[in-house]
Amino acid sequence: MHDCQVQGCDASILVDPIEGNVSSKMASGRNFGIQKRELISIVKSMVEAACPQQVSCADILILAAREAVAMSGGPHIEVPLGRKDSFTAPNYQQADAWIPPATTGVDDMLHIFTSKGMTIQESVALIGAHTLGVTHCASILNRLYKAEGDKAHQEMEPGCEAFLMLNCPEWSLTSNISFVLNDPTAFIFDNLYYKNAMGGRGVLRIDAEMVSDPRTAQIVKHFASDWDDFFRAFSSAFVKLSTSGSLNQGVIRKRCNVLD
Secondary structure: OOOOOOOOOOOHHHOOOOOOOOOEHHHOHHHOOOOOHHHHHHHHHHHHHHOOOOOOHHHHHHHHHHHHHHHOOOOOOOOOOOOOEOOOOOEHHHHHHHOOOOOOOHHHHHHHHHOOOOOHHHHHHHHHHHHOOEEEHHHOHHHHOOOOOOHHHHOOOHHHHHHHHHHOOOOOOOOOOOEEEOOOOOOOOOOHHHHHHHOOOOOOHHHHHHHHOOOOHHHHHHHHHOHHHHHHHHHHHHHHHHHOOOOOOOEOOOOOOOOO
């Protein structure tokens, strides 16, 4: 999503800062959790050796995301190929403007995803990607340490809140590198994320809000009990996001981290 949300799925997230210009897309605080970009460059070099300038970095990035979902137990998604790479890279101001922050709620989430042609059900399914991975403490400090009585506290199961506070203390100097698991099966693509959220154990604001918002609550409940429907809706949403804003005019870079 971090690549596709800004300027379309064009592999601009992979471009390193140009010497003398630090205002790259990766300079945005919204992208501080993006890691291991060099792995895509390694794959690209292998592909280039076999078929030079035939496969874009953008396609490789989407295929890598698709395989990560499948290898974690999620659906195997058929995605269209033929994307082009951008010959320009967005700066951090554009990333700040277009990538939703950790404080995003249901209203903003639905606006972002429905503008890309997704249904509400598909939007809720795409947020289900939170079933994988971790959340950095820096992204939840605002939610954890609001004033007592604030809605953020009321939405969270007390045991979960205590656990998060223990692992993400308010004045920690390592909040950008310390993290908590998104759910107990953080390396398995399943529907436990929705069950967790319904029990008041959602980590991010959006995880909690989707349970109580009348537009999304029944969908969360349905996905928590119907694994197959979650997978179908997620697959459809993944394809829509991966084709959103695809470039008709672009290039196929020789190296993913450099604007050749």
